Amino acid sequence: MATPPSSTPANSPLEVFFSYAHEDEGLRDKLANHLKLLERQGVIKKWHDRQILPGSEWKGQIDGHLESAHIILLLISSDFLASDYCYDVEMTRALQRHDAKEAIVIPIILRPIDNWNKSPFGKLQALPTDGKAITTWSNQDEAFTNVAQGIRRVAEAFNSGSSAADTTPQPTVTPPPSPPSPSPLMSQTNTGNSTGWQINVSGGTVNIGHPPQL
Template sequence: MAIIFFSYSHRDETLRDELEIHLAMLKKQGFIETWHDRRITAGEEFDKAISKNLEEADIILLLVSSDFLASNYCYDIEMQRAMEKHEQGESHIIPVILRPCDWRSAPFGKLLVMPTDGKPITKFPDKDDAFLEVVNAVKGTITRLQLRQDSTPPSISYGSAVKPQILDIPRSSNLRIRKTFLDRERDQFVEELFEYIANFFENSLAELSNRNPEVGTNFKRIDANHFSAIVYIAGKKATQCRIWIRGTSHLYGNDIAYSSNASGSDNSINESMSIVDDGYALFLQPLGMASFPSQQNMKKLLSQQGAAEYFWDILLRPLQQGST
């Protein structure tokens, strides 16, 4: 069984959790055991626990972001020791680019990073695609580790009947506690959400055009906080929108606004989404202007992908209802 060590910034804990969920099948098959600093129990010495588990790791996942690079502990201690172990053949490093950042000049920049070509996970329209690339990289690494140890290793597949080794101390999976989200966390969430929606629209427009020869599209980044999207049918404008970040000075606070006019002003909106939380995570909540009954839509709590799909459905509605 390979031991996987997560080196990450606590600012990226949500993304780390998502990646660990995607690795669950390898856990169930008995191929891996994972460790990160949230496994440290009361009374343990923080530095000693991290050092011990880092030394025992077969695979070290560097979850890279600007916060990771800025962290003295992640960069100067965990990453430096991980590179030493990697170069000595004691463990294998897989750098995983979570968010856009200046990582190429870092010591691990010479290694093959995930996802492919170093595209940040948050830049994928569907993060599941990115996490699957990381899982496949982990599987490939496990196979290479097995080849070193055994001339006839079992292949890794989702249908494997390998019996897992039970190494975990039994514990509950219900470990969430309520928290208060700071303004900085909300602002960062809005910025990452906007980038996600922009990438989602750009890629979706390209695919829409590829699948429908009579369709033309235009995606435009107006500035850091605005983008527009237009769909043409047989050369005629059929549907359009503009999406942007609204600041905290207006009535509804920091949110994402949608207008059905690609060239309109910020004062005219057809829908917006506010940032809300359930005490555990941040979500998006539609105002309900573009869909009825509005009360039903106002109760929705959407993920990044759910918010992008919601706005995309509004854009495509004239095409799907035939009112172009």
């Protein structure tokens, strides 16, 4: 059973799992380079399937790291969505762990895709900012830096005991003012030894049930 992120020992690097299509290996390597400083600082340790040693059972390795990762990056492209293994196995399990608060899943939009925000991961805040695909940036280093900064913020919030949801600004909702309590239509009055009723009407009140006082 995977160790939930909340029980990660203090100062231990967070495991970051790359879920990607092999057609996007070059973009994955560029992202990994931009995350290298976080690795050197002991904030994260990254893992992807190219680290599987020859002779190892690859599915078991992938499944094991998918279960132990604290942060799971979905490197989104048309090839990712076309891959049955990426979509049906890795993404599905990643979202299950995210919903169970066992891991944080971050979609990274590598290349433009139509209507990706309607996909199962569309409910999650994506990187780069506003989900603008990395390959559409005029300077891709700026795009990868934007992604690295976002992952750093998540890792820092993680280590401080907050969740990704905790760091997302929530709109302030001001409840509407309570309407004034209406005056009762009728109220009982006492005058001397007699009891009457007072009826509230527009512009004043009318006393009934006892004679006017002289």
